[in-house]
Every structure is written in structure tokens, then in C-alpha cells.
Amino acid sequence: MKKIRFGIFGLGRGGYLVDNIFNAGADVVAICDKRPAAIATCKKDHPLCKNAAEYTDFEEFIKHDMDAVLLCNYFCDHAEYAIKCLKAGKHVLSETMSNVTMAEGVALCRAVEETGMTYALFENYPYFVSNLEMKRLYQSGELGELVYAEGEYVHPMDPKSANGIAPGKRHWRNWIPRSYYITHALAPLMSMTDALPTRVSSMASFHPCVKEGTACQVGDAAAIILCQTDIDAVFRIMGCAWFFPHGNYYRLGGTKGGVENDRITGNVRLFYHPQYCPEGKENINDYKAE
Amino acid sequence: MSKIRFGVFGLGRGSYLVENIFFAGAEVVALCDYRTAAIALCKKERPVTKDAAEYTDFEEFIKHDMDAVLLCNYFCEHAEYAVKCLKAGKHVLSETLSNVTMAEGVALCRAVEETGKTYGLFENYPYFVTNLEMKRLYEGGTLGSLVYAEGEYIHPIGGKSMNGLAPGERHWRNWTPRTYYSTHALAPLMQMTGAMPTKVTAMAAFHPEITKGTAMRMGDAAATILCQTDTNAVFRAIGWGEFFPHGSSYRLCGTKGGVETDRFTGNIRLYYHPNHVPEGLEERNDYKAEWPDEETGKIAATAGHGGGDFLSIYDFVKYIEKGEEPFWNVYRATAAASVAILAWRSIISGGLTYDIPDFRKEEDKLKYENDTASPFPDENYHVDIPCSSQPHEPSEEDLAQAREDWKNRDFLLR
Numbered sequence: 145m146k147k148i149r150f151g152i153f154g155l156g157r158g159g160y161l162v163d164n165i166f167n168a169g170a171d172v173v174a175i176c177d178k179r180p181a182a183i184a185t186c187k188k189d190h191p192l193c194k195n196a197a198e199y200t201d202f203e204e205f206i207k208h209d210m211d212a213v214l215l216c217n218y219f220c221d222h223a224e225y226a227i228k229c230l231k232a233g234k235h236v237l238s239e240t241m242s243n244v245t246m247a248e249g250v251a252l253c254r255a256v257e258e259t260g261m262t263y264a265l266f267e268n269y270p271y272f273v274s275n276l277e278m279k280r281l282y283q284s285g286e287l288g289e290l291v292y293a294e295g296e297y298v299h300p301m302d303p304k305s306a307n308g309i310a311p312g313k314r315h316w317r318n319w320i321p322r323s324y325y326i327t328h329a330l331a332p333l334m335s336m337t338d339a340l341p342t343r344v345s346s347m348a349s350f351h352p353c354v355k356e357g358t359a360c361q362v363g364d365a366a367a368i369i370l371c372q373t374d375i376d377a378v379f380r381i382m383g384c385a386w387f388f389p390h391g392n393y394y395r396l397g398g399t400k401g402g403v404e405n406d407r408i409t410g411n412v413r414l415f416y417h418p419q420y421c422p423e424g425k426e427n428i429n430d431y432k433a434e
Numbered sequence: 435m436s437k438i439r440f441g442v443f444g445l446g447r448g449s450y451l452v453e454n455i456f457f458a459g460a461e462v463v464a465l466c467d468y469r470t471a472a473i474a475l476c477k478k479e480r481p482v483t484k485d486a487a488e489y490t491d492f493e494e495f496i497k498h499d500m501d502a503v504l505l506c507n508y509f510c511e512h513a514e515y516a517v518k519c520l521k522a523g524k525h526v527l528s529e530t531l532s533n534v535t536m537a538e539g540v541a542l543c544r545a546v547e548e549t550g551k552t553y554g555l556f557e558n559y560p561y562f563v564t565n566l567e568m569k570r571l572y573e574g575g576t577l578g579s580l581v582y583a584e585g586e587y588i589h590p591i592g593g594k595s596m597n598g599l600a601p602g603e604r605h606w607r608n609w610t611p612r613t614y615y616s617t618h619a620l621a622p623l624m625q626m627t628g629a630m631p632t633k634v635t636a637m638a639a640f641h642p643e644i645t646k647g648t649a650m651r652m653g654d655a656a657a658t659i660l661c662q663t664d665t666n667a668v669f670r671a672i673g674w675g676e677f678f679p680h681g682s683s684y685r686l687c688g689t690k691g692g693v694e695t696d697r698f699t700g701n702i703r704l705y706y707h708p709n710h711v712p713e714g715l716e717e718r719n720d721y722k723a724e725w726p727d728e729e730t731g732k733i734a735a736t737a738g739h740g741g742g743d744f745l746s747i748y749d750f751v752k753y754i755e756k757g758e759e760p761f762w763n764v765y766r767a768t769a770a771a772s773v774a775i776l777a778w779r780s781i782i783s784g785g786l787t788y789d790i791p792d793f794r795k796e797e798d799k800l801k802y803e804n805d806t807a808s809p810f811p812d813e814n815y816h817v818d819i820p821c822s823s824q825p826h827e828p829s830e831e832d833l834a835q836a837r838e839d840w841k842n843r844d845f846l847l848r
Contacts, residue, residue: 287678288678289641289643291639291641291655291656291675291676291677292639292656292658292672292675292677298687300689300707302709343637343784343785345635345637345660345780345785345787346660347633347635347660347661347662347668347787348668349581349582349666349667349668350666351579351581351666351689353579353689354689365581365689366581366582366668366687368582368660368668368670370635370636370637370658370660371637372637376639376640376641377639378637378638378639378656378658380658380670382582385581385582385687386581386689387581387582387687387688387689387692388577388578388687388688388689388690388691388692388705388706388707389691389692389705389718397588397656397675397677397678398677398678399590399641399643399644399655399676399677399678400678401678401679402677402678402679404697407694407703407705408703408718408720413697413698415678415679415697416678417590417678428679428698430698
């Protein structure tokens with residue numbers, strides 16, 4: 145079978161993913177970024193794409209003979225470019241978020257339905273080894289019915305680092321409401337359980353001290369979100385929170401057992417109701433996921 | 435100074451607390467329970483009460499010459515009896531929840547204001563050694579501004595054990611919406627931080643399978659509550675969740691550091707921003723908490739509910755002796771109850787956010803003084819609001835099992 149041929153749009157992030165495309169048994173045949181220097185750096189740092197065609201103009205890039213596009217452009221611009229790619233007959237693998245307005249979401253779904261092309265969200269956090277283990281445990285049924293789950297992406301940044309990744313007063317990172325950068329927290333739970341959210345409610349914690357020394361327009365340090373799901377569990381999640389400690393954390397609380405990842409060691413911590421403890425396991429288990 | 439003289443109302447729970455009253459430097463002078471066997475058992479098992487007067491009638495009990503009443507009667511009836519005690523000139527230390535309707539909360543606050551007597555909420559979970567340590571850390575300022583906090587009381591019971599605690603189809607435990615039993619989760623956060631809740635929203639997880647074999651009318655396994663607070667932090671509280679693992683845990687997340695209780699070990703886990711690590715500590719610290727006061731800590735270490743059964747009473751006694759208002763005064767108590775009640779209202783209204791009233795303000799009292807909606811049934815099993823987020827009733831098989839379990843247990847005594 146022929147290799148899937150990818151184009152990558154947006155090399156600030158996309159440059160880091162080139163090697164993974166080759167490792168997945170596909171090819172990178174075209175790269176596109178408005179900055180020629182970014183293209184040069186990408187080819188220098190990731191020689192696997194040395195033969196890829198180079199573009200600084202998206203409208204030209206999209207005409208390249210390729211099967212799929214990996215969209216790594218600005219967070220707030222994914223949907224518009226995804227639709228262009230789909231309508232140009234390319235499958236799309238898009239960085240999060242798929243869309244930043246509800247209308248974009250509708251348009252994206254319609255574009256997939258009309259073109260028959262494949263769209264997928266590039267959400268990487270469900271694939272952590274501990275999250276894959278939690279998924280395995282949940283889907284084995286050992287935890288019983290899911291009552292409650294937690295997911296969080298906590299990433300406090302000092303001003304220099306924050307300014308480094310948000311270069312410009314109008315950069316999307318300086319304007320993004322705390323609940324928008326949510327998929328790192330929510331997607332693992334959806335991936336582990338196949339649950340779909342059905343209702344949402346949330347509250348924000350306003351602490352403008354966290355944006356001192358930056359151009360950030362967001363005065364909240366965190367948004368705490370509750371989701372009802374179609375499996376009757378409640379998810380508690382946070383989108384890119386600014387407090388301590390830094391890290392990602394997930395938890396599933398079921399009627400027969402519960403599991404979480406340890407904030408200090410990264411281990412999986414697995415608890416069972418004494419009555420439902422599977423053979424070979426203890427009521428309380430702490431181990432490194434494989 | 436003469437000792438504070440307590441009467442204890444409700445010996446199913448109250449008998450476990452009488453010795454703590456003596457340890458706190460007070461005394462028990464009267465006991466009241468409608469079951470004479472319960473009074474006899476209390477005196478037999480707790481000889482410190484051997485000289486206490488005995489009552490089976492509350493109206494007679496309340497005339498006894500005493501300073502304060504420890505209310506350990508039914509969860510859904512504390513407010514009514516608290517008001518009677520206050521009007522009879524007694525200070526009140528009341529088990530949670532202070533009130534189960536908003537109108538009761540208003541009446542309770544008014545009774546305290548009119549009588550000038552002291553009201554304290556007997557909420558024991560803030561006094562766990564780990565929670566006292568987290569309070570010390572927070573007040574030390576090394577965690578920075580509080581962004582987010584969590585509290586949870588997870589206690590899967592089910593089946594026979596549940597029937598043992600809820601002997602009777604109309605027992606309050608069979609009708610308590612999941613948000614109502616939330617002070618064990620919320621109160622520690624309020625006490626650690628001094629924060630007051632200002633808004634609430636909540637969601638429930640409907641899993642009626644957990645009610646199998648019981649008379650439970652609430653089909654939810656947990657309710658997750660979010661509160662905005664007057665310190666701009668958001669609190670996440672889970673009141674009496676039935677999932678795994680069993681336990682209580684708490685967490686404070688600040689702009690310079692964070693702290694939590696370890697669900698496995700019970701240790702404190704303390705984290706700092708690399709730029710804000712206090713001297714003598716590491717970025718990550720994992721240790722066993724110690725009691726802040728050695729003397730009271732020794733007594734607390736053997737007292738029930740993590741030491742809270744003693745320290746709650748001890749604090750209350752000291753506040754009365756000094757003539758001061760306790761931390762858990764009637765306004766904090768009713769604020770916590772308002773979270774419980776209005777969180778439930780949020781769930782059954784499809785997720786609305788409610789403002790938490792401040793019953794120090796007359797306009798807030800006026801807004802709720804006639805709000806008597808209750809999920810607890812009257813003698814005819816009539817309720818004003820459901821106790822389950824979705825319709826749920828025990829099956830005939832469930833009730834048969836419950837009745838069988840009640841027959842086999844002398845629920846009059848325990």
C-alpha cells in the first residue's frame with residue numbers, strides 16, 4: 145500500500161511533528177509557513193522532510209498533490225483552514241481546538257459530510273501511557289459504572305516564558321478564555337470512556353496577578369468546568385489552569401473501583417472495592433503503566 | 435469559672451460525643467432521647483454521664499437548668515430544635531446541616547440575633563490533623579492567592595450497611611439529596627481559607643444501581659458542586675459521593691504553591707513554585723501532619739472523625755467561656771447550608787447558578803424567609819421537591835430486602 149502523503153501547515157508547532165509522520169509509516173511531501181526561515185529551520189532540524197516541497201502561501205500549498213494535511217496553524221484559525229483542505233480533497237488532522245466559534249463547528253461538520261473526506265482532531269493527551277492504561281482498566285469493566293471523572297491541564301508560566309510563546313499583542317494566547325484550551329483535560333476522559341458531554345456549566349477564578357509582565361488580556365487563573373455525559377457520569381475538568389503544582393492529572397471514580405495518576409510519581413493508582421477486587425490484585429495498587 | 439453545662443439531645447449519635455464534652459472541660463447534666471433504652475445504654479457505656487438527668491420529652495428536657503445543648507437529633511430537624519433551644523436561653527452546638535430549608539436558615543439567624551445566645555455548627559472534618567496543617571500552610575501565605583480548592587466526602591455504603599443506618603422508609607438518609615450532605619467536603623475549605631461561598635452550581639450523576647436492596651429514594655451516586663467564593667477562588671465539593679475509593683480528601687491550589695491530602699497514605703503533599711520555595715522545604719514535600727497543639731492533639735488523636743469530634747466541642751466551649759462568637763457561627767453555618775440547598779436546586783433546574791445569600795443582610799433574609807421547600811417527606815410521604823435528579827423509587831424487592839435487614843437489627847439502639 146502506498147504511503148499516506150502529508151502536507152504540514154504551520155511549522156512553529158508542525159516542525160516538531162515531522163519525524164512522527166515518518167515513524168507512523170507516512171510521508172511529508174509539502175510544508176507551508178509564511179516565514180521562509182521557519183521552513184529552512186524545519187528542514188535543517190528534521191532532515192526527513194528535506195525533499196518536501198516548500199510553500200509560503202496556503203492557497204498554493206493546498207494544490208499540492210498530497211492525501212492529507214496536518215494543521216498546526218494558529219489555535220483560533222484551525223476551522224477555516226480545515227474546511228479549505230477538505231474542499232480541496234485532502235483529509236485533515238487538525239491540532240486542537242477544532243473550532244473556536246459554534247458556527248465554525250457547524251461549517252466544519254457540514255464540510256466533512258459534503259466532501260466525504262476524513263477529519264480528525266490531533267489531541268495527544270489521551271495517548272499518555274498512564275491514560276492508555278486507565279482506558280484499558282475502564283473498558284475491562286473492573287471499575288464498574290463511572291460516576292465521576294477528573295481531567296486537568298495545569299500549566300503556570302512565568303512572564304518571560306509566556307511572552308516567548310505569545311509574541312504579539314494580538315497573538316491568540318493573549319486572548320484565549322480559560323475554558324477554551326480544554327481538550328488536554330477533557331479529551332483523555334472522552335477517549336477512556338467513549339462518553340460524550342451533554343451539558344456544561346463552569347466558573348472562573350479571577351486572579352489578574354498571573355498575567356503581570358505580559359500582554360495577556362485574560363485575568364482569570366483557571367476555569368473549572370462540569371460536564372454531564374451520556375453515560376451519566378459527571379466530568380470535572382479545567383482548561384489550561386495557572387496554579388501549582390504544574391502537571392496533568394486524570395481520575396476515574398466508579399461503582400466498583402477507581403483509578404488516577406499520581407501527581408508526584410506519575411504512577412497509576414488503582415483502588416478496588418474489597419468485594420470486587422480482581423484476582424491477582426490488591427485493594428490498593430500503585431504501579432508504573434506500560 | 436464554672437463549667438459549661440451541656441444537655442445532649444439525640445443519643446444515637448450524641449452518646450459518642452459525651453466524653454469529648456468532659457475532655458473539653460465542660461459537663462453533661464442532661465440527656466434526652468425518646469427511646470429509654472438509648473438513655474440506659476448511654477449511661478452504661480459512658481459512665482461520665484451517670485449523674486445526668488434523663489428525659490424522653492424534649493419540651494421537658496429544655497427546661498433543665500443548663501447552659502448549652504448539643505443537638506444530635508435527626509439531620510433534617512436540627513433547625514427547629516435549635517430555635518427552641520435558643521429561645522429557652524441555651525447556647526446551641528448543632529450537628530450538620532444547620533437547616534434543610536432556606537426559611538429555617540432565616541429563622542435560625544433571627545433566633546440568634548433576637549436571643550443573643552451562641553450558636554455553633556458542629557462540623558468535625560475541618561479538625562482532621564491534615565486539614566489543620568493545610569490551614570496553617572494557607573494562613574502562612576506561602577501558597578500565594580488561592581485559585582482553586584477541592585473537598586470531598588466519598589463514602590460508598592449501599593445494601594445492608596445503608597439499611598443499618600437508615601432504619602425506616604421515611605428515615606432521612608433515604609431521602610437526602612446528594613448535595614445536602616456536603617459540609618464534610620465544604621467546611622474544611624471554608625475553615626482553612628476563611629472564604630465564604632457567593633455562588634453555586636452543581637451536577638448529579640444518576641446511578642440507581644447503587645440503591646439496590648435499600649429503601650433509598652435518591653438514585654444519584656454523587657453530586658459535584660462548584661462554588662464561587664469571596665476570595666475569587668473556585669471550590670469544588672462532592673457531598674457524600676458513592677464511588678471508589680472511599681475517603682475524604684482536600685486540596686488547595688495557589689499562585690505560589692499547592693497542598694493536598696494523599697488518598698493513599700493520608701500524608702500531606704506540598705508543592706511549591708521553584709521561585710517561592712520557603713527555607714527548609716523542597717519543591718515537593720510529602721510528610722505526616724502533626725497536631726498544632728500537643729495537649730489537645732493527644733485527646734483528638736483518639737476521638738472520632740479524625741479528632742473533630744473532640745476539637746469541634748473544645749473550640750465551642752472555649753468560645754463560650756471567652757464570650758466570643760465561634761468560627762462556625764450561624765452565618766457561616768447557614769451559608770454552608772445554602773450551598774447544599776441551592777446546589778440541589780441548580781441540579782433540578784437543569785444547571786442554573788444561584789447566588790448564596792448573606793443572612794447578615796435583612797434583604798437576603800426577606801428573600802428566603804418563606805422558602806420552605808424540602809425534599810424530606812411528611813407523615814404522608816409528601817415532598818416539596820424530589821430528592822433524586824431523575825425519577826427513582828425502590829422496587830418491591832429492594833423494600834423487601836430493606837425490611838428484612840431492619841428486622842434483624844435493633845435499630846432503636848444503634
